[in-house]
Amino acid sequence: NAGVTQTPKFRVLKTGQSMTLLCAQDMNHEYMYWYRQDPGMGLRLIHYSVGEGTTAKGEVPDGYNVSRLKKQNFLLGLESAAPSQTSVYFCASRKSTSIQALGETQYFGPGTRLLVL
Amino acid sequence: GEDVEQSLFLSVREGDSSVINCTYTDSSSTYLYWYKQEPGAGLQLLTYIFSNMDMKQDQRLTVLLNKKDKHLSLRIADTQTGDSAIYFCAESPTYGGYNKLIFGAGTRLAVHP
Numbered sequence: 001n002a003g004v005t006q007t008p009k010f011r012v013l014k015t016g017q018s019m020t021l022l023c024a025q026d027m028n029h030e031y032m033y034w035y036r037q038d039p040g041m042g043l044r045l046i047h048y049s050v051g052e053g054t055t056a057k058g059e060v061p062d063g064y065n066v067s068r069l070k071k072q073n074f075l076l077g078l079e080s081a082a083p084s085q086t087s088v089y090f091c092a093s094r095k096s097t098s099i100q101a102l103g104e105t106q107y108f109g110p111g112t113r114l115l116v117l
Numbered sequence: 118g119e120d121v122e123q124s125l126f127l128s129v130r131e132g133d134s135s136v137i138n139c140t141y142t143d144s145s146s147t148y149l150y151w152y153k154q155e156p157g158a159g160l161q162l163l164t165y166i167f168s169n170m171d172m173k174q175d176q177r178l179t180v181l182l183n184k185k186d187k188h189l190s191l192r193i194a195d196t197q198t199g200d201s202a203i204y205f206c207a208e209s210p211t212y213g214g215y216n217k218l219i220f221g222a223g224t225r226l227a228v229h230p
Binding site (some may be wrong): 047090107108109 | 121125126150157158159160161162205207217218219220221222223
């Protein structure tokens with residue numbers, strides 16, 4: 001199993017450009033998440049999905065859109081990038097659909113470093 | 118509200134014990150987690166504790182939970198240079214069955230000879 005993979009690893013954008021970050025997992029997990037990590041702060045949830053075809057907003061959803069057309073993929077889109085979106089983006093996935101299983105946790109991808117100039 | 122706080126930096130000598138502390142706010146959290154992030158990598162689950170437990174030991178790691186004070190700590194015995202990383206505490210409040218992780222800002226552990 002590759003686990004959770006993210007592409008690209010690094011990207012530089014100009015203000016106003018758009019891009020899509022791809023997250024893929026091969027563990028047949030139901031839940032998928034997108035976080036951003038900024039210096040001196042913990043991870044903040046952008047959007048999440050509880051299953052194929054469903055998405056929901058997290059703590060900091062503004063300026064981002066997501067889609068979950070296939071169970072194994074979760075896409076994060078920036079329609080018009082802003083310097084405030086410079087960050088490291090992490091995708092994660094989790095198995096269960098509703099109740100918390102014993103010690104079940106989220107599995108994280110390696111991250112995408114995004115710089116918006 | 119939801120808030121997880123931890124100190125930002127800890128420096129220890131190789132071979133000593135490290136203790137990383139965390140306070141959280143949401144008493145509905147069933148599990149509390151410690152994640153490790155090495156440079157340039159994603160977060161990796163180190164250990165977790167069920168909220169009904171006071172202590173959990175896992176090889177060199179000891180997790181202590183004081184539910185009354187909402188205080189969680191991670192002790193690493195015989196700290197090695199390979200333990201240098203950022204350690205994140207996370208609580209997991211449950212809203213309508215949806216599991217959500219709230220992370221602290223992370224504690225950077227530096228291990229020196």
